[in-house]
Amino acid sequence: MNELTKLSVELQDFCDRRHWKFCIIGGIAVLHWGEPRFTMDLDLTLLTGFGAEESFVDEWLSHYEPRIEGARDFALLNRVLLLRSGEGIGIDIALGALPFEEKAVERAVMIEMEPGAEVKLCTPEDLIVMKAFADRDLDWNDIRGIIVRQGSDNLDWNHIFQHLGPLCEAKEAPSIMTRLRKLRTP
Numbered sequence: 001m002n003e004l005t006k007l008s009v010e011l012q013d014f015c016d017r018r019h020w021k022f023c024i025i026g027g028i029a030v031l032h033w034g035e036p037r038f039t040m041d042l043d044l045t046l047l048t049g050f051g052a053e054e055s056f057v058d059e060w061l062s063h064y065e066p067r068i069e070g071a072r073d074f075a076l077l078n079r080v081l082l083l084r085s086g087e088g089i090g091i092d093i094a095l096g097a098l099p100f101e102e103k104a105v106e107r108a109v110m111i112e113m114e115p116g117a118e119v120k121l122c123t124p125e126d127l128i129v130m131k132a133f134a135d136r137d138l139d140w141n142d143i144r145g146i147i148v149r150q151g152s153d154n155l156d157w158n159h160i161f162q163h164l165g166p167l168c169e170a171k172e173a174p175s176i177m178t179r180l181r182k183l184r185t186p
Contacts, residue, residue, distance in 0.1 A: 004028060007042050007085050008119040014063065020056070021047040023108035023122045025130055026092070032111055033124040035145030041090035045122070047105055048095045057081055060093060067091075100129065100163045125156050129164045132180050135173065143183060152184055 008024055015022045027039025048056045057075045060083060067082040067090060068074060075081035075095065083091040096105065104126040110118045122130070124146050131139035131146075147155070161177070168176045 002114070003087055003089060004039070004042060005113045005117050005119070007087070007089055007091070008113065009117050011042065011044060011091065012119055015046065018059070021105050023105045023120050025094070025122045025127065028119070029121045029127050030142045030145065032113065032121055033127055033146050034142055034149050037142070037145070041092060043092045043094070045094045045096040045101055045105060047102060048097060050097045053095050056095065064091065100167060103163065124150050125159045128155070128160050129167070132164055132176050133167045133171070135176055140179070143180070147183060157184060
């Protein structure tokens, strides 16, 4: 089993033992839903809600090494906890609380990444929403790969635009919606 799959299973077990709601996002999800690319970190969304983040962050920090000085304060301020596995792999934990994040975790599906290694991944539609909202060049390349691999007609575009729209409004970035609409049509 490769190191990222092994770490995915480990983090999933960590969350499951605590009955935490989560899903794996980022590069690992792109490897399954989109075009393969190099990734050497692991990203997940963990539902913490607003106001209870400290207990989640402290539990992670008692088991995993922080990647930056002041990781606890950084996580509570920026809603992302930056950790490192025992093998030195970066772990980014998004502290989820938005309705879209709750829906993404609820919709996540178990996928066999390797024989005997099932992990809970966000759906390709929710991954597109996350990637478009992040709005980085790498994310747009990932979106293209997801559309190609999944087929534009096989994606639930109503779900994508329904959830991306309010996020773009809050970010005051309507150009994201325009850019995604252009990618949708071949």
